[in-house]
Amino acid sequence: MSVNKMLSCESCGADLVLKNGETSVKCGFCGTLNKPTENSTNPTNKTKILMFNGVESDNWEDVSKYATKILEDDPGDFEAWFYKGAAAGWTSRHIDDPSKEITNCFRNAFANSDDSNVSEIMNIFATKGVELMMALANGSRAFAQQHGYQNVGDFLHNGYDQDTMMGHIGKIFGFIDVAYLLTELNRNDRVEKINPALDALFLRLYSFLHTKISMDGCMTKKNPFDLIEATFTFKYDPLSELGLKWLPRVDEILNAYSNKAYSEEDLSEYSLSERDFSDPRNETAQESTEGACFVATAVYTNKNHSNLIVLRSFRDNTLRKSLAGKKFINFYYIYGPRLAIKVKQSNLLKSFFKPVIDFMVLAIKLFKIG
Numbered sequence: 127m128s129v130n131k132m133l134s135c136e137s138c139g140a141d142l143v144l145k146n147g148e149t150s151v152k153c154g155f156c157g158t159l160n161k162p163t164e165n166s167t168n169p170t171n172k173t174k175i176l177m178f179n180g181v182e183s184d185n186w187e188d189v190s191k192y193a194t195k196i197l198e199d200d201p202g203d204f205e206a207w208f209y210k211g212a213a214a215g216w217t218s219r220h221i222d223d224p225s226k227e228i229t230n231c232f233r234n235a236f237a238n239s240d241d242s243n244v245s246e247i248m249n250i251f252a253t254k255g256v257e258l259m260m261a262l263a264n265g266s267r268a269f270a271q272q273h274g275y276q277n278v279g280d281f282l283h284n285g286y287d288q289d290t291m292m293g294h295i296g297k298i299f300g301f302i303d304v305a306y307l308l309t310e311l312n313r314n315d316r317v318e319k320i321n322p323a324l325d326a327l328f329l330r331l332y333s334f335l336h337t338k339i340s341m342d343g344c345m346t347k348k349n350p351f352d353l354i355e356a357t358f359t360f361k362y363d364p365l366s367e368l369g370l371k372w373l374p375r376v377d378e379i380l381n382a383y384s385n386k387a388y389s390e391e392d393l394s395e396y397s398l399s400e401r402d403f404s405d406p407r408n409e410t411a412q413e414s415t416e417g418a419c420f421v422a423t424a425v426y427t428n429k430n431h432s433n434l435i436v437l438r439s440f441r442d443n444t445l446r447k448s449l450a451g452k453k454f455i456n457f458y459y460i461y462g463p464r465l466a467i468k469v470k471q472s473n474l475l476k477s478f479f480k481p482v483i484d485f486m487v488l489a490i491k492l493f494k495i496g
Contacts, residue, residue: 186216207235225300252323270294277343285357322388323396325379333406420466
């Protein structure tokens with residue numbers, strides 16, 4: 127008994143049915159005329175399309191499910207390894223530390239890429255991997271800012287929440303180590319040239335160890351990695367095992383930038399500047415990532431645009447002075463980076479957000495609230 131066949135549209139990935147006796151089927155969504163091939167009816171290929179559809183729609187539970195299924199059939203699929211690791215990060219909760227699984231999956235993604243697609247996996251690391259790691263780190267920081275200090279209105283009982291603070295510290299250590307792995311892969315013999323985005327990621331995450339941040343309920347900014355208080359004490363030791371591993375890489379990257387090891391073309395491709403390669407141990411040079419106006423920067427494509435200065439001033443002089451403003455900032459630092467990526471890649475979203483942001487800037491200037 128002959129049956130209808132399932133195949134995937136070669137243009138948009140939609141699932142189509144090729145009826146019995148027919149040799150082609152037209153996609154009703156994009157209009158492409160599809161003819162069955164071995165690849166289009168291959169179960170693994172269909173699962174991969176479903177995985178990519180999940181990525182495009184930010185449905186990371188589905189991405190994890192399909193990536194796992196692909197790897198059961200083909201453990202050598204480097205893209206499935208990457209997205210399995212990415213899904214572990216995007217689906218993690220504040221109490222989770224996904225860094226070990228991400229490290230394992232990213233390592234396997236590189237190990238299973240061959241010479242013909244090693245540049246592809248490095249670019250995936252430099253775009254989607256960087257986006258993931260910065261979102262995770264910013265999210266952990268925002269959670270610590272909101273829940274790390276307990277102000278109950280009694281000076282004698284105010285203090286830091288040990289579990290929240292140690293959870294944040296442990297996750298940042300794990301995320302820095304993921305970034306360190308990416309710098310190691312960046313220097314593998316199979317890689318033709320060093321990708322600046324991966325090195326810049328390592329510096330940005332390492333800067334968390336040397337940056338003071340505001341804490342809800344606390345009068346002054348504090349550095350969670352250099353904190354001596356009655357209710358919580360932690361001090362990062364650069365001579366620890368991790369410190370001795372990370373520090374030489376920091377100096378290596380700074381020297382690489384000063385010696386122009388990264389091409390101007392590559393720096394421009396990833397929107398990197400001298401600020402991205404400032405010494406992360408110097409807090410005055412390495413402004414906290416909480417200072418970033420993610421969406422506005424994506425709209426104006428210039429970190430030094432005059433409107434960004436107005437927005438930063440509004441954030442520091444108005445929003446930070448109220449509890450509601452601080453909560454908005456924390457919320458924005460969790461979800462802003464992901465939205466900014468989409469805005470940066472879409473002219474339609476840029477055209478939508480630009481007049482909105484322009485109006486906000488005008489209002490801030492008009493009412494002098496910045």
